[in-house]
Amino acid sequence: MKKLALLLFFVSTSILGQQLPTNFVYLNELAPSIQIELRYLGTHNFIGKPIDGYIKNKLIVTAPTAKALIKVQKQLEPFGLSLKIYDAYRPQKAVDHFVRWAKKLSDTLMKNEFYPKVPKSELFKQGYIASKSGHSRGSTVDLTIVDAKSGSPLDMGSPYDFFGKESHPLHQQLNKTQKANRLLLRNLMLQHGFKPYENEWWHFTLRNEPFPNNYFDFSIQ
Template sequence: MAKGFVYLSDIAPTIQMELRYNSKNNFIGTPIDGYKNNCVILTKQTALALERVQSELSKKGLSLKIFDAYRPQRAVDHFVRWAKVLNDTLMKKEYYPNVLKSELFQRGYIASKSGHTRGSTVDLTIIDRKTGKELDMGSPYDFFGVQSHPFYNDISKEQKENRMLLRRVMMAQKFIPYKNEWWHFTLSNEPFRNQYFNFNIE
């Protein structure tokens, strides 16, 4: 692990995690290169900021749940290789039913570089601590489509409120939201703004 990075569990052990890319439950349908364990790795500054978010949510009986955090460059390279094999559409129905696989690059769903690889970007949601159930956000994590845009309008009042709760608590700790994905946030003062790392998650 590179200097300046930590295991989130050492900083904020109550935050839940489900690294989707360490499993078959993702838009490709296989475990992704570089994911060797279900552990969240981040820059220390990001982990400390998430601890503050968690503290705020805990007062409401809620918790963060992380789907992805630091992502090795080899994982991004895996995405790029997959995107070029147009007949591999195993998970299309679940993750990108209304988008042609050939358009994933031009629409910005797949890129050769990712902010995740700098260690200060996270994909996450909120869960009820008592039940462990995710709050309904109106679209699944990693769904490629307009339904995932934070301000998508054709969802219920409760779903909108859940998205805005996540957005509020993250922005209060200086995370910048991404316009196309309700789950994606980057720490505003990230320490490695121009560095992309490639060590495994283990």
């Protein structure tokens, strides 16, 4: 544990010249076996464009969150499985980008893939877009489970970031495999101190997050 604590401190203060706030770390440096695909860095997301504040494919979380995720990963590895993380720390400027986009009702480039049944005018009302996000506190992650070698995700019954009831964790119109896969992810995350979000199977927040009232805005680079 002492070695891990020292490594967390080193990574949090000196990776590639970027000074992170105290108690933030680069998870990709601590746990390179965890797969990363920051969707908001590229164009495969519900807006269809890179999002403000995402500059490099690096995954930033608080140090306690990193420790917990490493424990989850260690439980998956003997079975040839791995975590794959789509988003973690999210700067406030990215959330502001979402809000601006949601107000521009004519921009529906990615509607067919990500929100086919939800009118864009309803995204705020239905809770899919908000002016603040727990991600900006650094202890929330969006993730799934994949085959460690191929990177193929387990079938969770709906794509990541899909706006609809199909993404609710306990959605009943799933087959047995999809239900089992969601339950596996949920149980592992609960076991290691995370709490789920009722509308998204992929979304978990560390229960004892170190910054429950702080929203950060430094870029991911």
